[in-house]
Amino acid sequence: MINLIQKDKLPHHVAIIMDGNGRWAKEQNKDRLYGHQHGVASVKDIVEGCAEIGIKYLTLYAFSTENWNRPQDEINGLMELLVSTIRSEIEQLNENNIRFDMIGDIKSLPTICIKELGEAKEITAKNTGMTLVLALSYSAKWELIEATKQIAEKVQSGELKSDDINDDIIKQHLSTHHIPDPELMIRTSGEHRISNFLLYQLAYAELYFTSTHWPDFRKENLYEALLNYQNRERRFGKISEQLNPA
């Protein structure tokens, strides 16, 4: 299937809501952490697949602001999994010229996670291949509230006039200010929701939903999503004839 993908029509940025670890585990009579552990194998495969094919930015929704409401055991397990995965994978990411980054309320994470994430970011900072962004303790509403506060402070101090607030100014104050908007958002496991993920940045993204649970999602599923994306017409509010003049 990879041969059908047009390399010159790839999205620059793919964002993924990795959903269904819990349901996948339940189907096998295992606990939820077992699902998350298997989800890591999918993370590795998809990071590799995206980098190989030439995607420039990959953002993975790994832990939402709302996920803090889960049972404490599951939260602890996820945080441990995050630390152990970064530790075991950072060398490979570096060898593959992948830059590591994160968005979200990082200071709300356990100290050990903050340390590990900071080191991974520093070690890979000069890499020029794909950028892998983990969204952690992230929600779009949190991000938009933070951006609004920062802009309001600048207006109050006179650094900015309220009349000057536009799309660019808002983008500059989002945690993704250094990253282009995703053209494709994939959500696994059958739910048709955005769940507080990159609400501003996804304004014109193509949304792709698949019933495959995240622990079963592999490169072939990614290629299917990319092909589906390439067969869509992105009109940005225009009509088809304006995009394809006779």
Ligand code: FPP
């Ligand atoms: C959603 O499944 C998944 C998560 C909330 C966590 C995602 C985490 C991983 C894939 C593993 C760790 C990640 C990294 C980057 C090391 P769910 O628990 O909401 O599934 P459910 O909806 O079926 O219950």
